[in-house]
Amino acid sequence: MSENQNLLAEQRRALILDEVRRRGGVRVNELTRKLNVSDMTIRRDLDALARQGVIEKVHGGAVPVVEASTHEPGFEAKSALELSAKEDIARAAAALAVPGSAIALSGGTTTFALARHLLDVPDLTVVTNSVRVADVFHDAQRPAGGRGARPGAATVVLTGGVRTPSDSLVGPVADRAIDSLHFDVLFLGVHGISAEAGLSTPNLAEAETNRRFVRAARRIVVVADHTKWGTVGLSSFAALEEVDTLVTDAGLAPELRAEIEEHLPGLLVAGDAPAETAETAETAETAETAETVEAPPATEG
Numbered sequence: 001m002s003e004n005q006n007l008l009a010e011q012r013r014a015l016i017l018d019e020v021r022r023r024g025g026v027r028v029n030e031l032t033r034k035l036n037v038s039d040m041t042i043r044r045d046l047d048a049l050a051r052q053g054v055i056e057k058v059h060g061g062a063v064p065v066v067e068a069s070t071h072e073p074g075f076e077a078k079s080a081l082e083l084s085a086k087e088d089i090a091r092a093a094a095a096l097a098v099p100g101s102a103i104a105l106s107g108g109t110t111t112f113a114l115a116r117h118l119l120d121v122p123d124l125t126v127v128t129n130s131v132r133v134a135d136v137f138h139d140a141q142r143p144a145g146g147r148g149a150r151p152g153a154a155t156v157v158l159t160g161g162v163r164t165p166s167d168s169l170v171g172p173v174a175d176r177a178i179d180s181l182h183f184d185v186l187f188l189g190v191h192g193i194s195a196e197a198g199l200s201t202p203n204l205a206e207a208e209t210n211r212r213f214v215r216a217a218r219r220i221v222v223v224a225d226h227t228k229w230g231t232v233g234l235s236s237f238a239a240l241e242e243v244d245t246l247v248t249d250a251g252l253a254p255e256l257r258a259e260i261e262e263h264l265p266g267l268l269v270a271g272d273a274p275a276e277t278a279e280t281a282e283t284a285e286t287a288e289t290a291e292t293v294e295a296p297p298a299t300e301g
Contacts, residue, residue, distance in 0.1 A: 012037070013045050020055050020064050027061035058227050059085075059251065085225040085249035085271070090114040092270035093187060093223050093247045097121045101184040104213055105133050107168025107206070108189025110223045112136065124154035127181055129169040129209060134158045157181075162205065170205040178212040186217035190224050192231030195263055198240045200233035207235035219244045226251035229260075240264055 012035055019034075020026050031042045046062050049055045055062045089110055094117035097103060103118075105111045107130035115136040118124060128134055137156045161174030188210065191201040199222065201207050214220060214237065222243050229252065245266035252260075252269060261267050 009045070009048075012041075013049055016042075016045055016062075017049055017054055020049075020062055025058075025061060025063040030061075085251060086110045086113045088249050088270035089223050089225060089247050090117045092268055093221060094118050094121065096221055096245065096247075097124065097185065097187075099123050101125075102127070102182070104128065104178075104181075104183040104186045104217060105130060106186070106188045106210060106213055107133070107164070107166050108223075109166075110225065111187055111189040114187055114223060118154065121154075125157070126154045127157045127159070127178070127183065129159040129161065129174050129178075129213075131158075131163065131167045131169065161209070164203055164206055166206075168206060168209075170203065170209040174209050175212050178209065178216055181216055183213075183217040185219045185221055186213050188213065188220060188222050190222055190228055191233045193222065193224055193228050193240070193246075194230055194232055195240060195259060197232040197236045199238040199243070200231075200236045202233040202235075204235050207233075207237040210237040214238045214242060221245045221247060223247045225249050226253075226256075229256055 015035065016026070016031060019031070028039060028042050028046070031037075031045075032039050035042070046055065046057055049062070050057050055064055086109060090113035093114050097118055099121055100123040102125040105115060105126060105128040107128075111128075111130060112132045115126075115128075115133045118126070119137070119140050126133075126137060134156055137154050157177075159169050159174040159177040161169035161171040164170055188199070190199045193199055199210070201210065220238075220243050222245070224246065226249055229248075240260075240263040243264045245268055246260060246264060247268045247270060250269055250271035257267060257269065
């Protein structure tokens, strides 16, 4: 019986590994439905595959390990991961965009989420090397249902270049276009971020294009969920100290927050409750108690 169970587990894990490599990433709930097993079984399978060094576990799923520093998952595979975290980050980062400013957005699924929130910021000029980001603004400018373009839709400049698996345009054409421009703020998505390697990507051409973006911007805002911390791609393109603000999500461990704050001036953790919540609640409770205390009746005399 135990031999049959082991054989089934090996077959199941082979199917999981094939799915991860074929699609560039999978989620636990997808695998439970596909293989008709429990969530706990899938997590044990992912643990076993991770110990073998053939996959990397991420929150809610797994991605392949294929020479980890050079593997670049496709846009669709990455877009299914950390959805709520990316929305929190996008919402918080959009508040940093000043109406009427010139901004740049690099490629990536988090900057794609950010682009949708930037539609409400008026009079932006946006430069991007992301086909997906450009489509967000282009679609917003189209009349829908007989109505005019959405208010606040930005002027968008799309660089040229060679398309990457993440639908970014990179290479000499993109580099020359960026070199001639200047931005108030760069919103930068990253493959990996660490204290030692800084910001990194598995794509050498994309690293060079990102270096041009960094040089052209007066302020650099990195948008990256907590799973990016500690990941190191093949090529570094900026030191952590060059970043003005890192916008991440509440999944980042407290000890990592302290480490990051040693290297850059601004850390914005989206989804965190405001620090003054407890104090505000206590003040409100005290005020409410005071309102309910009735004054003693006046005595006649």
